[in-house]
Amino acid sequence: MLITTILLLIICKNRYLMQKIKNGDTVSVNYTGKLEDGTIFDSSLVEGREPLNVTLGQGMLIPGFENGLIDMVEGEKKTVEIESDKAYGDVNSQMVIDVPKAQFPEGVEVGQMLQGMGPQGPINVKVLEINEDTVKIDGNHPLAGKKLIFDLEVVSVQSN
Numbered sequence: 605m606l607i608t609t610i611l612l613l614i615i616c617k618n619r620y621l622m623q624k625i626k627n628g629d630t631v632s633v634n635y636t637g638k639l640e641d642g643t644i645f646d647s648s649l650v651e652g653r654e655p656l657n658v659t660l661g662q663g664m665l666i667p668g669f670e671n672g673l674i675d676m677v678e679g680e681k682k683t684v685e686i687e688s689d690k691a692y693g694d695v696n697s698q699m700v701i702d703v704p705k706a707q708f709p710e711g712v713e714v715g716q717m718l719q720g721m722g723p724q725g726p727i728n729v730k731v732l733e734i735n736e737d738t739v740k741i742d743g744n745h746p747l748a749g750k751k752l753i754f755d756l757e758v759v760s761v762q763s764n
Contacts, residue, residue, distance in 0.1 A: 622677040625761055627661035631673055632759040640751050655759045666691045669754060676758050686752045695749035702738040712739065 625631055632655045636647040648655050658664050660673060668686030676682065688694050712718070716731045722743065729741040 622679075623761055623763060624675045624677055625660065625673050625758065626763075627674070628659065628764045630657065630659045630762040630764055632657045632761075633673065634757040634759060635669075636755045638753045638755075640753065645747065645752075659764065666752075668752070672754065672756060673758070676756070678758050678761050681755070681757045684754050684756060686754065688749050688751060691750070691752045692745040692747045693749075695744050699743040700732065700740065701743070702735075702740050705734070705737055705739050708739050 623629075634648045634655045636649060637645050639645060647653070660670055666686065668684065668690030671690070672682070672684030672686070708718075712731055712734065714731050714734060718729050718731065718741070720727055720729055720741075727743050729743045730746070732740040732742050734740075
């Protein structure tokens, strides 16, 4: 019993002394992203992939993912649930539009992902339906409107 208590005190002390992640730190993190139904949409644990390396506070990650890393320590694992407003936003109905069919390549199919030019540069769109004269496309991010669940494991932390 005494040995168990001492070991717990050492573990707690070491965790307390470990550097907690903060904005500006460069972190290496393994992650698996899932939807609420358990469908995996991305993972760094797939063969051939490396942990994600990123400096926090530069806007390179969705806000909920970045906030989930704050105060974690090297070696720590946790699961974060991110509502759509802290991920890819809600579905914007204004991003679903009908475009003249003549503007699409021959053989375009429903479900196909295409890249077009929007007012702010390249945009990926999904073909929703094809009519006689128009094609309905959706410019929302495929994960817009969805709650995301990430399993995180901090591999390393470098304070900057």
